[in-house]
Amino acid sequence: MTETDKGGRKALRPQLLSGFRDFLPQQMLLRQQVLGRLREVFERHGYEPLDTPALEYAATLTGKYGEDEKLLYRFQDHGGREVGLRYDLTVPLARVAALHANDLVLPFKRYHIAPVWRGDRPQRGRFREFYQCDVDTVGSPSMLADAEAIATVAEALQLLGFPEFTIQINHRRIVSGLARLAGVPEEGAGTIYRAVDKIEKIGPAGVRDELIARGIGADVADRVLDLVQLRGGTAEMLAELRERAANLPEVLGGIEDLERLFGLLAALGVPREHYALQLSMVRGLDYYTGPIFEVAVERPKVGSVAAGGRYDGLIGSFSGRDVPATGFSLGLERILEVIKEFDLLPAPRSVAQVLVAVVRERDADGAAAPDEGTAAALALVTELREAGLRAEVYLNERRGLRDQFTYANRKGVPLVAILGEDERARGVVKLKDMATGEEREAPRAALARVIEQFLEELYGAEATTKRLQQ
RNA sequence: GUGCCCCUAGCUCAAUCGGUUAGAGCGCCGGUCUGUGGAACCGGAGGUUACGGGUUCAAUCCCCGUGGGGCACCCCA
Numbered sequence: 001m002t003e004t005d006k007g008g009r010k011a012l013r014p015q016l017l018s019g020f021r022d023f024l025p026q027q028m029l030l031r032q033q034v035l036g037r038l039r040e041v042f043e044r045h046g047y048e049p050l051d052t053p054a055l056e057y058a059a060t061l062t063g064k065y066g067e068d069e070k071l072l073y074r075f076q077d078h079g080g081r082e083v084g085l086r087y088d089l090t091v092p093l094a095r096v097a098a099l100h101a102n103d104l105v106l107p108f109k110r111y112h113i114a115p116v117w118r119g120d121r122p123q124r125g126r127f128r129e130f131y132q133c134d135v136d137t138v139g140s141p142s143m144l145a146d147a148e149a150i151a152t153v154a155e156a157l158q159l160l161g162f163p164e165f166t167i168q169i170n171h172r173r174i175v176s177g178l179a180r181l182a183g184v185p186e187e188g189a190g191t192i193y194r195a196v197d198k199i200e201k202i203g204p205a206g207v208r209d210e211l212i213a214r215g216i217g218a219d220v221a222d223r224v225l226d227l228v229q230l231r232g233g234t235a236e237m238l239a240e241l242r243e244r245a246a247n248l249p250e251v252l253g254g255i256e257d258l259e260r261l262f263g264l265l266a267a268l269g270v271p272r273e274h275y276a277l278q279l280s281m282v283r284g285l286d287y288y289t290g291p292i293f294e295v296a297v298e299r300p301k302v303g304s305v306a307a308g309g310r311y312d313g314l315i316g317s318f319s320g321r322d323v324p325a326t327g328f329s330l331g332l333e334r335i336l337e338v339i340k341e342f343d344l345l346p347a348p349r350s351v352a353q354v355l356v357a358v359v360r361e362r363d364a365d366g367a368a369a370p371d372e373g374t375a376a377a378l379a380l381v382t383e384l385r386e387a388g389l390r391a392e393v394y395l396n397e398r399r400g401l402r403d404q405f406t407y408a409n410r411k412g413v414p415l416v417a418i419l420g421e422d423e424r425a426r427g428v429v430k431l432k433d434m435a436t437g438e439e440r441e442a443p444r445a446a447l448a449r450v451i452e453q454f455l456e457e458l459y460g461a462e463a464t465t466k467r468l469q470q
Numbered sequence: 471g472u473g474c475c476c477c478u479a480g481c482u483c484a485a486u487c488g489g490u491u492a493g494a495g496c497g498c499c500g501g502u503c504u505g506u507g508g509a510a511c512c513g514g515a516g517g518u519u520a521c522g523g524g525u526u527c528a529a530u531c532c533c534c535g536u537g538g539g540g541c542a543c544c545c546c547a
Contacts, residue, residue, distance in 0.1 A: 015520090018538060068545070070471075088547085120546070121471070122539080132547060194545085284545070304547060331547025360504055405507030420505060434507075 019120070019128030030347040031131075034160065034335060035113060038133050041156040042111035045148060047135045050110040052092040054117075058082040064091050064314065066286035067190075071118040085117035089134040090287070090311065090327065097138045097325065098318030106139030106323075109148075113332075125302030125334045134308075136327025138315065143257055146291050146310060147264035149328040153295065153306055154274045156330065161344040165305075168278035168294045169261070172309065173254030175282050175292075177245055182224045184216065192216065193282040196228055200280070200296075204229060228280040234262055237277055257291055287311040293328055300341045305334040349412025352392040354431075354451055356381040357404045359420035360397070373397070376419050380429065380447075384417070387448035391417075408434050414458055415451060419444075433458070 016022065023031060058074045061084045065072070074084035086092050089112045097104065113133045120126060135152050137145035150167055157165050178196070179189035195210040202210070204225050211221040227244065230237045238255050245251035258277065265275055283292040290310030297305055308328035316322035339345050359373040374397045384391035392413070394404045401418070408416050418430040428441045431454065442450035 015537075071545085116547085118546080119471090121544090123541075126546070130547065302547085303545095307547065329547065334547055357505090400504060401506050402503070403507085407507090409508050416507090418505075422505085430505095432506075437507080439506090 017128070019122035019126075021127065021129070025351075026347075026349060029349070029351065030336065030339070030345065031332065033345055033347050034332065034339065035131075035133070037159050038113065038156055038330065039111070041152060041159055042133075042135055045109075045135070045152045045155075047109045047111040047152070050093070050096065050112045051114060052086070052089075052096060052112070054085055054115070055083050056086055056092060056095065058084040060084075060095050060318075061087055061091055064285070064287050064317075066284060068118075068284060071120050073117045073119055087118060088116050088285075089114060089132050089329065090136065091314070093134070093136055093138065093327075094311070094314040094325065095318055097315045097323060101319060101323075104138065107145060108138040109135070110138075111135045124300070125331075125337045127333060131332035133330040133332055134327055136325060138325045139323055140326075141312070141324040143260040143264055143291070145324075146261055146293075146326045147268055147270075149308060149326060150261075150265060150275060150293060151268045151270050153293075153308075153328045153330065154270045157295065157306075158271075158274075160335065160339065161342075162338060163342055165274060165295050165297065167275040167306075168281045168296070169258065169275060169291060170278055170281045171254035171258050171291050172283075172288045173250045173290070174241065174258075174279065177248050177251035177254065178224055178227060180248055180251070181227060181245065182216075182220045184220065188215075192224060194284075196224065196280050197282040199228065230279060234277045235259075237279070241279075254290075261291055283307060283309055287314045289313055290326065297334075297338055300337050302334045302337045304331070305338060306330040348414075350414075351390055352411070352413045353390045353455055354384060354392075354415040354417050355404065355408045355413045356384070356391060356393045356417045356419070357401055358394050358397045358399075359418060360400065361421055373420065376424060380417060380419050384448055384451070389448060389451060405432075405434070415454060417447070417451075 055077075058072075059082065061072055061074075062069060065087060068087075072084050072087050074082065077083045093110065093112065097108065111134060113131065115129050115131050117129050119128060122128060135149055137148065150169070154167060175193060176186070176189065179186065179192055182192065184192055191214045192211065195207050195214065198210070199207050208218075208221050208225060211224065212218055216224075227241075230240055232240075238259055242252065242255050245255070262275075262277070266272070278294075281292065281294055283294065288309040289312045292309035293307060294304050295306040296303060306328060308326070310324070310326035312324040313322060315325055356377045358377045361373040377393050381391045381393040394407060405416060407413075414434055416432045416434060418432065423430055423441075427444050429444055429447050430439055430441050431447075431450065432439045433454065435458070440450070440454070
């Protein structure tokens, strides 16, 4: 931070840290609209809200993320404690599950919408402070919990109007079986996983090159690629895998999980085009133990918008007693990138639905007599608020109507209500639609209803009723 | 974290080969205009050319560093 000299006065240069953002009202309106829909879907599926502190003991966060741990924000607090900003919402949940084990009804389903921090280099859809929207279930080893998380995410993306998306599903044990089948020791497996995960991006030949470049024999590389590229229906692919992994009980368990999971997804009615077995998909975080999920988009180029999986060992790392858990996480900013790209959710520009103008009034001599007009406007705005409308009054009674219209116009307030002497005498309120300039008069008593009707004509039922039907 | 590109008014961009007082459009503020906006006209504010240093008689321009942004990689939501 540098200081500057502004008009003889020292001033701090207002500046943001790289990868951190302010959200101005326009952006907040869109964000809140999206979050509102997510919350709605989460609660519809019975997930309960949870929040936890931004800051945790560093030890809580370390050893969970593998190589990514280098992105963890950590430092000493005033008491010299080693602390860190949460890197995701999953580890804090595991900590909560261990700490409050006696207070939670299992299976415990929670959603958590909150910022997380990663010391990554910013790019489109990638920030150092960003919001994750998680749904997780603690205490159920059943694939039902995984299926529910997947169904929830599918429904959320549908509700947001995502043009097309596929939830890719794989299993941690199948992934590690890959290395085993290829005859690669567990330590070197990471490089295989990472290379394989890029198959959609760089193609099989690219993966082969990368594997060989990393010291994997050509024959082994081919075997891995062969497995990962199994084609056909899900059932056929799993059957084929079962055959090839006949002597690897671990992999067989993974195959069973997935067979069950796919059955449950069908039973839940998740549209078939929205999920698929993807044997090349790998998740980087260390804590996954079972099924893993990911939703990636090609357009815009922001990578994955959601990811998750089962982590049956994570809670045990806090409590010493393994408790199964699984969940799915959506990345708000990446979802917003998609929404902007396809213009899926035109958000209102302003929270206010109506601006009550303050009409200046003069007495017979032409002297200012502002109080009556102001009082009338205040009474009206209060009335509208009591009727449940989002109404504001222009906060400067010395301005003319012209300025007040300009204000409404700039701010995007769709309606302006005018209650001057003339209207008061006739018991009406004049209502102006700022988009078209059209004016209507409504009896004072019925004004709120007329405004609601007006808004409905302008924006459809959605804008006024907040309740969204699928 | 690595590499490359970028940064001039609130926004989008100008400014000859390094040349003297850094301009325009839009926006903003005020006025023409006491009850009708997004039009027009007039006027105004707003810049240490991101910041710091260096080279030079002279730097928006060349060099170095810092900060911020973008792209690719790494990785990831």
